Every structure is written in C-alpha cells, then in structure tokens.
Amino acid sequence: MIKxxxxxxxxxxxxxxxxxxxxxxxxxxxxxxxxxxxxxxxRMMEGxxxxxxxxxxxxxxxxxxxxxxxxxxxxxxxxxxxxxxxxSMSIRAAVTNDDYGILIGTGTDAPTSSDYKLQTKIxxxxxxxxxxxxxxxxxxxxxxxxxxxxxxxxxxTNVSGGTITLKEFGLATILTGSGFxxxxxxxxxxxxxxxLDDNYCVIAYSIxxxx
Amino acid sequence: MQxxxxxxxxxxxxxxxxxxxxxxxxxxxxxxxxxxxxxxFNDFVHRKSCFQLLYNxxxxxASGKKIRSTGFKESHSFVRNxxxxxxxxxxxxxxxxxxxxxNGMYDTSNVEVEWITTNQGAIVPNDTASGWxxxxxxxxxxxxxxxxxxxNAVTNTDYKLQTPIxxxxSGGTQxxxxxxxxxxxxxxGANVDYIIHRIITNNSGSTITLKEMGIYMLxxxxxxxxxxxxxxxxxxRDNVDFAIASGEACIIxxxxxxxx
Numbered sequence: 001m002i003k004x005x006x007x008x009x010x011x012x013x014x015x016x017x018x019x020x021x022x023x024x025x026x027x028x029x030x031x032x033x034x035x036x037x038x039x040x041x042x043r044m045m046e047g048x049x050x051x052x053x054x055x056x057x058x059x060x061x062x063x064x065x066x067x068x069x070x071x072x073x074x075x076x077x078x079x080x081x082x083x084x085x086x087x088s089m090s091i092r093a094a095v096t097n098d099d100y101g102i103l104i105g106t107g108t109d110a111p112t113s114s115d116y117k118l119q120t121k122i123x124x125x126x127x128x129x130x131x132x133x134x135x136x137x138x139x140x141x142x143x144x145x146x147x148x149x150x151x152x153x154x155x156x157t158n159v160s161g162g163t164i165t166l167k168e169f170g171l172a173t174i175l176t177g178s179g180f181x182x183x184x185x186x187x188x189x190x191x192x193x194x195x196l197d198d199n200y201c202v203i204a205y206s207i208x209x210x211x
Numbered sequence: 212m213q214x215x216x217x218x219x220x221x222x223x224x225x226x227x228x229x230x231x232x233x234x235x236x237x238x239x240x241x242x243x244x245x246x247x248x249x250x251x252f253n254d255f256v257h258r259k260s261c262f263q264l265l266y267n268x269x270x271x272x273a274s275g276k277k278i279r280s281t282g283f284k285e286s287h288s289f290v291r292n293x294x295x296x297x298x299x300x301x302x303x304x305x306x307x308x309x310x311x312x313x314n315g316m317y318d319t320s321n322v323e324v325e326w327i328t329t330n331q332g333a334i335v336p337n338d339t340a341s342g343w344x345x346x347x348x349x350x351x352x353x354x355x356x357x358x359x360x361x362x363n364a365v366t367n368t369d370y371k372l373q374t375p376i377x378x379x380x381s382g383g384t385q386x387x388x389x390x391x392x393x394x395x396x397x398x399x400g401a402n403v404d405y406i407i408h409r410i411i412t413n414n415s416g417s418t419i420t421l422k423e424m425g426i427y428m429l430x431x432x433x434x435x436x437x438x439x440x441x442x443x444x445x446x447x448r449d450n451v452d453f454a455i456a457s458g459e460a461c462i463i464x465x466x467x468x469x470x471x
Contacts, residue, residue: 008260009287009447035261037469042396042405045467048300049345050393052429058346061396090303111471113398138302140314141294143367150294152301173301188471207297209289211365211448 012037013206014169014189021198034189034205036111036170040064041186044089044175047073064116065182066099066172073175088176091152093136098124099183100172101136102154102203107168111188118168118188122156131164131195132157146210153204158195166193169203264289265466266424266449273458283466286449288425290369292316293446296343296428299326318442319371319427325440343428343444345407347391352377354427354443355391356409356463360384361423365448372423372448384419386455387412405467412460420454424463 016029043061050058051074060072093101098121106129107119124133134155141150158164170188174181187205195201264286270279295316311327318324347355352375361373378385389410396405407426413419425448429441447465455461 008262008285009264009289010260010262012261033260036471037261037403038471039396039398039403042403042467042469046393046396046405049343049428051344052346052348058393059395088303089300091301092303113401113403113469113471115471138298141291141298142315143291146367148289148291148294148367150298174303207294209291209294209367211287211290211367211369 009209009211011206011208011210012187013208015204015206016166016191016193016201017204018193018195018199018201020196026199029191029193031204031206034187036187036189038111038115038185038188039113040116040184044073044173044184044186048089050074063175063182063184065184066117067183068116069182071182089173090176091136091171091173092138093133093154093174095135096124096133098122098133100174101133102152102205103170103172103185104131104156104166104203105168105170106165108190109168111190115170115188116185118170118185120168122164122166126159128160128162129164130160132159132200148209149206150208151204151206153202155200155202156195157200158197161197163194163196166191166195166201171205261470263466263468263470264447265468267464267466268421268451268453269462269464270453270455271460271462278459281451281453283464286447286465288365288447288449290365290445290448291367292370292444296444296446316444317370318430318444319375321370322442324430324442324444343430345391345426345428346393347388347409347429349390350379350388352379352386352388354429355388356407356411356465357425357427357445358386358411358421358463359423359425360419360421362450365450369445369448371427371445372425374423376419381414381416383415383417385415386419387414401470403469406464407467408462408464410460410462411455413455413457416457418454418456421451421461424449424451426465 012034013031014034015031018027020026040063043063047061060074062070063073064070091101103118105118105121109119122131136154138152168190172183172185175184265283266286267283268281269277272278299314311325313323313325316324345355357375359372359375363373376386379388391409394406426446428444430444
C-alpha cells in the first residue's frame with residue numbers, strides 16, 4: 001500500500017525570483033517547504049498567548065534579539081517592566097531597513113533551533129557585498145483554494161558592482177513595548193542564489209494552514 | 212519493465228491535488244508487477260514539516276489512574292482566524308489613536324472583529340498589552356482549550372466549535388474545567404515544543420463523548436480600564452471521538468512543534 005501523508009496543518013513555504021535590470025524574470029526558485037522556525041518563534045507565540053486576556057502573563061518566556069541580548073516577552077498590567085508589554089510584532093520594515101523584515105546573508109552554517117541572527121547578514125547599501133533592501137510587502141491572510149495563506153515578500157537589488165550569492169535568508173520581527181524594541185529572528189533558511197550586478201531578487205514567504 | 216516512483220514536494224504539497232493522487236498512482240502502476248516498482252522518496256517527503264500541531268488526550272479514572280490515551284496525533288485544524296490574527300499583528304499598523312478597521316476575523320458569535328488602535332500604540336483586539344489570551348482560569352469553559360459535541364468536518368472558515376460545551380458544572384452535559392496552562396517553550400531534542408494543556412472532568416452523572424475540540428482566544432477591544440468589547444476567537448478545531456464516563460477526567464494537550 002502506498003500511503004502519502006497529508007501536509008502538516010501549518011506549512012512555511014518560500015519562493016525566490018531573480019529579475020534582470022529590465023524586470024525580466026530570469027530565474028525562479030519555486031515555492032518549496034522551509035525548515036527553519038527558530039526557538040524565538042514559539043516563544044513569541046507563547047508570550048503573546050499565555051495570559052488571561054487583559055491580565056498579566058502567567059510567566060514571561062525569554063527570547064534573544066539579533067544582537068544576542070536576552071529579554072522577556074509577554075503582557076503586563078500594573079507595575080511590570082514596560083519591556084514586557086506587547087505593543088507590536090511588526091515585520092513590515094521600510095525600504096533600506098535591514099534590521100527586520102526579510103533579511104539576507106552569506107552565511108552557510110546549517111540552521112539550528114537556537115539561531116538568533118543570520119550568520120553573516122548583508123547590509124543595505126550599494127557598496128561591495130551590499131544590497132538595497134526594498135519595502136516589506138504583506139498580503140492579507142485569506143482562503144486560497146483549500147488553504148489559508150499569509151504571504152509576505154521583499155525585493156533586494158544588487159548594485160554593488162559584482163555578483164552577490166545569497167546563502168541564507170530569514171525573517172525578523174520587531175517586538176515593541178513602551179520605550180522598548182527588540183529585533184528578533186523568527187525564521188532562518190539557507191539557499192544558494194546568485195544575483196548579478198544590476199539584478200534584483202524577490203523573496204516571498206507564505207505561511208499556509210490546511211484543515 | 213521497472214517503474215520508479217518519486218514523490219517530491221510538489222506531490223505532497225497542495226500543488227498536486229490531493230483528491231487525484233490515488234488515481235494518479237494507480238495509472239502509473241497499472242499492469243506493472245509490484246516487484247518491479249521502486250519507491251523512492253526525496254528529501255521533502257522524509258522530513259517532517261517545519262511546523263507540526265499535535266494533540267493528545269489522556270483519560271484518568273476517579274482514582275487518578277491513567278486508563279487510556281490517544282497518543283500524540285497530528286492535528287489538521289488551524290482555521291482562518293489563526294492567520295488573520297497573526298497577519299494583522301505583524302502588519303506594523305501605525306495609524307493614529309482610536310482608528311478602527313476589520314480584516315475578516317470572526318468571533319464565536321460570527322461577528323467580524325473590529326480592530327482598534329489605542330493611545331498607547333497597541334493594536335487590539337486584546338488589551339492594551341495586545342496579546343491573545345488562551346490561559347483560561349479554572350471554571351472558565353469559554354476560552355482556552357475548549358471541547359464540544361459537534362461532528363461536522365473542520366473547514367477553514369470555522370469560527371467556533373459546532374456544539375461547544377462551555378458551561379462549567381456538574382449538571383447534564385456540563386464539565387468541570389481546569390486551567391488552560393502552557394509550559395515553557397524549550398528545545399526538545401531536534402524540536403522546539405510549546406505545550407498547552409487542560410484538565411477536564413466529567414461529574415455530570417453520565418458519559419459525555421467529546422466529538423470536537425479546539426482553542427478559543429480571549430480578546431478585548433477598546434481602552435483600559437473598561438475594555439467595552441469582549442471577543443472569543445476560535446483559532447483551531449479538531450474532530451475527535453473520546454468518551455469520558457462520569458467520574459473520569461481527561462487531560463487534553465496541544466503541542467506546537469517546530470523543527471529546523
């Protein structure tokens with residue numbers, strides 16, 4: 001008997017497209033499963049959910065930001081440190097912002113659950129080994145066929161004067177409270193995507209649920 | 212003649228219609244002796260998804276002795292509201308104070324939830340701290356891990372359990388609800404696990420057979436301290452078939468697991 005199991009109820013998928021200067025699609029790395037939620041992701045979900053509505057968290061899970069610093073995350077009422085308050089978990093980074101949103105890098109280490117940053121992040125710019133970060137674009141989650149999908153993407157342009165080969169990419173959020181913000185890596189993937197000078201690529205992640 | 216079947220990510224994911232997979236395989240192997248069929252699975256098939264949702268139900272008798280367990284099973288039941296919530300919370304909304312909008316997330320009364328910005332920079336539904344609460348207290352059957360009697364198949368657009376048992380008590384078709392509690396998310400071997408569980412006891416005097424279960428979030432909208440609107444939002448639902456005799460208790464566990 002051949003048995004094919006049903007996809008997981010939640011899938012993380014990614015797709016990369018590379019375009020030339022004239023916006024001609026020159027290569028597609030088709031949508032495929034990602035294997036790379038890191039510890040921070042479930043701790044973020046835990047911190048956001050482990051409370052009774054407007055009450056303080058029962059406890060505060062510890063996360064690690066992209067600088068390596070640890071912080072606690074959850075909701076608080078009263079005299080709890082403001083750093084615990086959840087205001088936002090935004091991934092909608094603006095153009096040139098390479099602190100959060102989808103990030104790219106050249107590190108080749110295999111992803112691990114304890115990753116808290118890209119190994120060797122490419123920073124925004126037009127110098128050597130730099131790329132231009134575009135705006136994060138977020139779609140609205142909706143029912144698509146038999147799934148529900150939430151897709152977000154970001155373009156990266158290479159005007160460095162030479163080819164840059166992406167070896168890693170991921171997603172970071174900014175977790176904010178009152179006077180508090182922590183760039184926090186949630187996803188890290190490895191890849192092998194050369195982007196020629198004057199070309200650009202678009203990296204898209206989709207979170208898909210299926211009943 | 213020899214046939215090698217390779218199942219890749221396109222096959223096991225939704226790009227290949229699930230309903231036609233069986234027929235597709237039958238067509239391929241028609242007329243070929245089984246001894247000449249080689250099955251080879253590529254990397255995508257061998258590896259588990261990077262995210263798994265699992266559940267387990269343990270049943271205990273009145274003396275506290277475990278008498279039955281489902282073992283951990285894969286859940287297939289995040290509904291639309293889950294990504295509606297996650298998507299909205301990650302949008303980085305920066306509207307001014309008291310702006311409101313809707314995004315197609317429905318509460319358990321089928322009311323479309325209205326989001327609103329607060330003067331403290333948060334977006335709700337939820338409190339000013341803007342999380343989503345599932346850690347329901349003892350005696351509260353309206354959110355956290357919830358159970359019911361409905362048998363309809365789960366759909367993406369489910370916004371509630373079909374026939375939820377929400378009343379805490381010892382009367383007919385009532386259950387005693389313990390706290391919904393999470394355990395600290397940790398790296399467990401090759402995985403990261405976030406575990407949520409709840410004890411539910413049947414003192415109704417007769418057997419109650421759970422046919423569905425899920426998780427409801429408690430959300431508040433508006434500004435502190437009044438929070439004028441309360442929403443219960445269903446984020447997942449499962450079909451089960453689990454009988455609890457009077458005097459017995461069960462522990463329902465959901466495990467959210469990621470694997471790199």
